[in-house]
Amino acid sequence: RVDRIVFASSNHAIGFHPVGAVLDADSPQRPDSLYGVSKAFGEDLARYYVDKFGMDIAALRIGSALPEPNNIRALSTWLSFPDLFRLITACIEAPHFGYAVLYGASDNDNLWWDNTKMSHVGYLPEDNAADWRRRILPGADPRDPDDPATKFQGGFYCSPGYMNRRYVIVDPRRPGEWSQEHVLRRWAYNVDHAFWLTQLDDALAAYAAV
Secondary structure (H helix, E strand, C coil): CCCEEEEEEEHHHCCCCECCCCECCCCCCCCCCHHHHHHHHHHHHHHHHHHHHCCEEEEEEECEECCCCCCCCHHHHEECHHHHHHHHHHHHHCCCCCEEEEEECCCCCCCCECCHHHHHHCCCCCCCHHHHHHHHCCCCCCCCCCCHHHHECCHHHHCCCCECCCEEEECCCCHHHCCCCCCCCEEEEECCEEEEEEEHHHHHHHHHHC
């Protein structure tokens, strides 16, 4: 019989919340990708097993689990390996808690996530990404504030396929799908894939001038 599960969910289950919003255990899912959708489904399945069978399941919305923060976003999302160990240990050793959503992040100064409602689980992080802030961000933030990878908590997971009134993501691997009005402006990088990120208003104006 299995009475408790620690489920590795992801911050990408809530990645389309805007940067600056402080989320807690009751914040709604807003997945930023199909990967995030799969994690949101896992959380819902966990909720079902808790309600149906009385299990204890902790859904960990893990941030950037790395030896050290490696970019500006990670100043908010970093989870050190020792704190990851503390988080999992707390979830294993805590008294009965039913269903729990916890954010997997260290005690970062710029943290977007609040675990206060799950304090009974006993996770107490000790590390802080601020120790690397001067190296990662020695001056002003150079990122485009309108870039979806900057605007939303999910970072570059929000970029591929993103479209709203101002922005269009163009995949250069399928150029036949796009008309020449999509004037290419700059790159947005997603791990090993690169996508052209264009500002639609500028693109239309440039096309009209041809």
